[in-house]
Amino acid sequence: MDDLPLILFGAPMLPDPARLAELTAGALAAAWLTNGGALHMRLEQALATTQAPGDAVSLTSSGTMALTLALMLGNLPPGAEVITTPLSFAATAQAIAGLGLVPVFADVDPVTLTLCPRAVEAAITPRTGAILPVHFLGVPCDVAALSGIAGRHGLWLVYDAAHAYGVTVEGVPIGHFGDASAFSLHATKIMHTVEGGFVVTRAESATNLRRMRNFGLEQGRPTGPGLNGKLSELHAAMGLALLPGLPEELAARNALRRVYDRALAGLPGLSLQGGKPAAPGYYSLRLAPDLRAGLHLALAEQGIFARDHFPLLCGPGTCWQGQRIITAGGGPALAPGLAPQILCLPFHGRITASDAQRVCEAVTRFCTTRPTKRPA
Numbered sequence: 001m002d003d004l005p006l007i008l009f010g011a012p013m014l015p016d017p018a019r020l021a022e023l024t025a026g027a028l029a030a031a032w033l034t035n036g037g038a039l040h041m042r043l044e045q046a047l048a049t050t051q052a053p054g055d056a057v058s059l060t061s062s063g064t065m066a067l068t069l070a071l072m073l074g075n076l077p078p079g080a081e082v083i084t085t086p087l088s089f090a091a092t093a094q095a096i097a098g099l100g101l102v103p104v105f106a107d108v109d110p111v112t113l114t115l116c117p118r119a120v121e122a123a124i125t126p127r128t129g130a131i132l133p134v135h136f137l138g139v140p141c142d143v144a145a146l147s148g149i150a151g152r153h154g155l156w157l158v159y160d161a162a163h164a165y166g167v168t169v170e171g172v173p174i175g176h177f178g179d180a181s182a183f184s185l186h187a188t189k190i191m192h193t194v195e196g197g198f199v200v201t202r203a204e205s206a207t208n209l210r211r212m213r214n215f216g217l218e219q220g221r222p223t224g225p226g227l228n229g230k231l232s233e234l235h236a237a238m239g240l241a242l243l244p245g246l247p248e249e250l251a252a253r254n255a256l257r258r259v260y261d262r263a264l265a266g267l268p269g270l271s272l273q274g275g276k277p278a279a280p281g282y283y284s285l286r287l288a289p290d291l292r293a294g295l296h297l298a299l300a301e302q303g304i305f306a307r308d309h310f311p312l313l314c315g316p317g318t319c320w321q322g323q324r325i326i327t328a329g330g331g332p333a334l335a336p337g338l339a340p341q342i343l344c345l346p347f348h349g350r351i352t353a354s355d356a357q358r359v360c361e362a363v364t365r366f367c368t369t370r371p372t373k374r375p376a
């Protein structure tokens with residue numbers, strides 16, 4: 001066991017070094033390093049073509065910045081409430097709070113683990129300004145129901161699509177839904193620029209968003225809210241250098257998903273991700289919380305690194321600890337019981353067939369050698 005290679009949870013896609021060097025050399029030769037250079041424009045265009053046909057893509061310095069700008073576009077008054085999910089990474093709620101807005105947590109759907117539209121409706125007050133659902137672990141939200149609610153109540157609808165690069169809903173790219181969608185291009189994501197992100201908006205909103213991304217400047221003068229949210233040429237070079245390898249990475253991940261699905265479906269005590277889990281970002285399991293802890297440890301002992309994505313945003317030890325999670329019927333929320341059931345397995349293009357087999361054998365051994373109960 002000792003000499004078996006470690007199986008990491010994630011591994012960034014890497015470019016052909018010569019291709020990256022060539023792109024970077026172009027930026028250096030032009031002596032144009034940021035503020036909307038040629039590489040930035042090319043990457044924006046490439047992402048618009050593949051991820052948002054008919055809409056506009058605006059690159060940003062991170063996914064958190066993309067969320068921040070997408071919320072700013074809604075022009076919400078200070079202190080406005082933003083209804084979001086307690087099942088997400090810290091950045092979702094931090095983007096809200098960072099703008100002086102108030103995160104209000106609503107409960108999630110027990111199958112998709114995304115915001116429950118009925119809970120969203122129950123959470124609306126006269127102070128509500130926006131809804132910020134997350135396509136959690138790449139599973140699409142109930143976009144039709146959420147659009148209906150936002151439309152009926154006149155609320156700004158921004159999706160956190162950090163986990164959902166490449167996801168479609170009935171053939172429509174996921175970024176098309178809502179008023180804006182924020183994506184992350186962090187190194188831990190399938191497509192990345194080391195650090196970076198982008199916002200998908202309707203074409204008519206892009207000018208405003210890009211102005212805010214650049215200090216709110218118009219002809220050199222600040223004309224409204226703004227900050228520095230730009231992506232540099234070196235980061236854009238990384239994105240462009242990675243694009244040719246993306247189909248191969250996707251194919252590797254799809255193949256890995258099939259291997260995991262075949263080996264793990266039906267194991268006692270464990271369920272595979274619900275909803276529509278074809279997204280290339282994550283492979284998640286559901287287990288009763290005590291079993292999750294046991295499996296996590298058992299895997300680590302065999303050099304296999306899984307992740308319990310994510311602790312509840314208003315759970316113990318967080319800055320939102322104790323904040324109420326609003327439910328459709330006023331009863332107890334499901335999210336606190338669901339968060340400790342989720343375990344994400346190593347999932348990236350550098351996992352070999354023998355790595356995948358080791359992971360499957362380790363999970364199977366764990367599930368078949370101990371008394372288990374299936375999560376509710």
Ligand code: T4K
Nearest residue numbers: 008009010011012062063064089091162184185186187188
């Ligand atoms: N909304 C949601 C729902 C999000 O999940 C995120 C970010 C955001 C918004 C905000 O987007 P950004 O502002 O970050 O663009 C990561 C990322 O920092 C973060 O982007 C991501 N979500 C979050 C889920 O996790 P860690 O703490 O998991 O990364 P780390 O360093 O533990 O690495 C994970 C795995 O990848 C390990 O196996 C090591 C490997 N790795 C990582 C890096 C960075 C490498 O092999 N090489 C590398 O360079 O944070």
